[in-house]
Amino acid sequence: MTDDAIAAEGVELTYADGTQAVRGIDLTVPRGEFFGFLGPNGAGKTTTIKTLVTLLRPTAGSIRVNGFDAESEGRAVRETVGYMAQETSVDPELTARENLRFACDAYGVPRSERADRIDELLALVDLADVADKRADDFSGGMRKRLDAATALVHSPPLVFLDEPTTGLDPKARNRLWEYFRDINERGTTIFLTTQYLEEADALCDRLAVILDGQIVSDGSPEQLKREVGGEILEVSVDGDERAREQAADIARSTDLFEADAAVEVTDHGLSVTSERARSKGTDLLVALRDAGIAVTGFNVRAPTLDDVFLAITGDHVEIEDAEVPDELAADGGRD
């Protein structure tokens, strides 16, 4: 058997209306990896997942999942993957246990194995105490955990998690992370998409960034951060936007930093991304002071994945302050 959980080459997917959602993706995910697939809204993440799990047929390219050809052995692919979609598949009318029984039916888990498997999963996601309660009484975090469990009933060696923690509070999110780490440590390959770069940083061995249907960057979180090029010097200045623009112009015109150092105007002043951010930071402060600009604060920090995103996509992806959807709110003290 191949060592790769996923081997995709030249995958393209054009929807019936002509939207080219995936435009030539090559992707290899070795067995056992915790892989993160990142990109802004509409970049093609869900379409790629649906193609890999055979819910969509690629317009071009070849896909092997768990050693099976997605086109000619689609059934084998579906039997060996778990898929936690963005929208929950939990039936609120059913209890946690009934939801898992239903999933066992759907995935064809042998009858003799079901009861044990369900108990094991309920324990894994910490829902054993409420196994016989209806899911409509569950908090958002509990539903997501049940959803994760339903994707695992058939013990798939590879599981796709499409934004599994969106809308959850940090506590509920942390708890799900534990389960994901746990199943990964037991050998399950994980393919995760997330809006939270902090999540990708905390969980993933390797990341790929998709932009407009194409992979534009690939590497470990640390490698991607190094690609940003140095550290980030953030300077706050007194005054309006004109003062901030002026300060940025000064930073650009000094020869303190490399010619390709990124200088940006920020809400409070400016930022400089440079290998020399630390060594030349104070020289910049002096230059600003000499130009009559009052510096009110400064800080040098290592790049985060958000900086990687900004550099690659020109946009911040993190949505930490996003509103929690109603149906996921009210996590109460249960998580």
Ligand SMILES: Nc1ncnc2c1ncn2[C@@H]1O[C@H](COP(=O)(O)OP(=O)(O)OP(=O)(O)O)[C@@H](O)[C@H]1O
């Ligand atoms: N059924 C469809 N028909 C036509 N276009 C579609 C369809 N589904 C998605 N698209 C388009 O394909 C592109 C990729 O969408 P996709 O949902 O794969 O992106 P995504 O990266 O998963 O975004 P999000 O984070 O918002 O879920 C977008 O332009 C989207 O509008």
